[in-house]
Amino acid sequence: MSSGTRYLERIQDGRQVWLNGEVVKDIPRHPAFRGTVQTIASVLDLQDDPVVGPQLMFETETGVRANLAYLVPVNKEDIIRRGRSFKIWSDATFGVMSRIAGYYRSQITGLYMNRHLIDQEQPHYAERIEKYFNYVRDHDLLIASAGHDPQIDRSKPAHELGDLYTAVRIVKETEEGIVVRGAKVLATGGAYLDEIMVVPNSRRTAAEKPYALLFIIAANTPGVYQISRESFASLDEEDHPLSSRYDEMDTVLVFDDAFIPWERVMVKEDPDTLWRLRTDPVSSLYGQHEIIVRLASKLEFVLAVAVELAESISITKFAHVQEKLAELAFQVESVKALWYAAEHRSVLHPLGVWLPGKEELVAARNLGTKYYPRAIEILQQLSGSGMLQAPSRLSDLSGPLGSHLQKYYRGADRGAEERAKLLKLAWDLVGSRLGARHELYERFYSGDPARTYAGQYVEYDKRELIDRSRAACIGSAGFRQADA
Structure with missing residues (x-):
């Protein structure tokens, strides 16, 4: 069975994807998703191609063929090799599809590589992320993410919005896991990818501790509803060559007291540790x-x-x-x-x-x-x-x-x-x-580009430039004194 065929079969899993007021019962054949899903299947099939496949895959220590997004680089050539594979994936959709070439799979790989970063703060994290990494790698799974809170009143942090539970938080803990309620936006590709990582994109304050969570769900997790935006997909491939094949659906994730097992909970109610992990x-x-x-x-x-x-x-x-x-x-x-x-x-x-x-x-x-x-x-x-x-x-x-x-x-x-x-x-x-x-x-x-630009300035290593400028100023002053 080809990689694309396996993908088409596994997304028929009862996930709750809502569009136009009703559940989408057959995602691979639904007009709003069919073209995009078929494109993903065809890109995955590149892994089985005798010429292209070896440029996209590697053999793990357990003998499994895995996508290079999951390769741990032990030398510089591995970094270059990963880049080549990303280009093949990206070129397959002219760079239009952003959620299948390996962005979040690469992030999970990075989290796995530095899995002992927060051993003191979250002692179960290393074991859980290692187990999860091996699972998604060996099953060739595709990952989406949702990190923003609903835009209700952006002048207030999540904890000041009362009991609306607009942002995802824990409402109950059991021996087996946590129960969460609230919403996250936007899960680009979540409707037809395998896994969804739920984590805040911005730093949480100490007062927002209940919202400082990192967990990962399967797309068909009970109690999770994906509310789709209006479809931009076209059924006419001849007159709409991009819209008919590459519409990456965006969804809002609604957690209606959804149960998340502990093995899928990576960070729990720890703002500082979560931000340390996010910026690693x-x-x-x-x-x-x-x-x-x-x-x-x-x-x-x-x-x-x-x-x-x-x-x-x-x-x-x-x-x-x-x-x-x-x-x-x-x-x-x-x-x-x-x-x-x-x-x-x-x-x-x-x-x-x-x-x-x-x-x-x-x-x-x-x-x-x-x-x-x-x-x-x-x-x-x-x-x-x-x-x-x-x-x-x-x-x-x-x-x-x-x-x-x-x-x-x-x-x-x-x-x-x-x-x-x-x-x-x-x-x-x-x-x-x-x-x-x-x-x-x-x-x-x-x-926000203003914040990302400001962040680049703040984090940029300016010490050498400053030292060079100061050295020039001192030197100029010395020359003037000598001339005098």
Whole structure:
């Protein structure tokens, strides 16, 4: 049985995914999920390909074939090998799908590698995360995450919202585990992935101790309801080539007194320890490594579409067009340079594992929040109203008015059908509901860009720069005195 077939079978597990007021009973065949689920299955099947598979998989110490997102890097080449595998996964969906290439699987791998970090504070953590890591690795499971509280009154912390239980908290403890109530947003891909990690994205205060939890659930956990947003998926692959295949559904997780066994509870009511774990570079850098590789794939895709748009109407000879295309190329090469630098400047951690370069990954991540919206703006500027001039359906080109459409819809270097397909692809990327969702996602997936930029400044090692500046000032003063 292929990897994709196993995936399709295991998500038929009774999970409570709600869309349009009713439970989705057959996710692989439901119109809102079918295209995306089939895409995931096809990407997973790459693992079984005799040529591509060895670039995506490795053999564990127990003889199991596992995805490279779960590889513990014991040398620099392992870091580079992981990056290559991420690029293959990302290119398979042009960087559009963000939750299947290994982001959270890489984070879990990092948590496992530094599993003894919080032994004093949470003595059961190391054993639980090790057991969980081996489970998801050996079963080739896909992981989503939900980390934000519902946006009800953001001027107040969770504990000041009364007894509404808006944010997830424990309402009961037993010998077997905990019972939780509340909600988390947004679980991108949670509707059709295997596992969901539930953990706050922001630091909890001492007063918010009941909300400082890290636990992981199976998507079909009883008492957990996933409330889907409106579907952006299209059933028409010909006219909507991206929306029909790559709509990553976002859901709100509602915990209605859901039971979580102790083995799935990693951190319980400990704000400081949880934040220490969340900011540990061993976990965060592995996740960011995958993020930057996927960003490179996505920006390459935008550049390719932009060049095709410009060539289709023969505007590449104009300087202002060349400037915009060059800007897109600068984006691609800047992110790739930071990606490669992060790998080649990997460092050996005292744990005996290698970590990609932090400064390069953080810089690339922050640049992406501005690069992608700007890239979409350039596509709009290059096309103008062109993307609105495609026929309502590609099949119209062979319809009653086909002779007119073939004449008036052609490009400078291609026929009407090829140009119409390009325009529809560009519109799906820029102007469709899927396109709007992606622009919003790339702006905010790591949090408020103002905070992530500020965080980069605060954490950046400025000591050498300051020492150099002070040395120059002292030297200048000395020269002036000598001259006098």
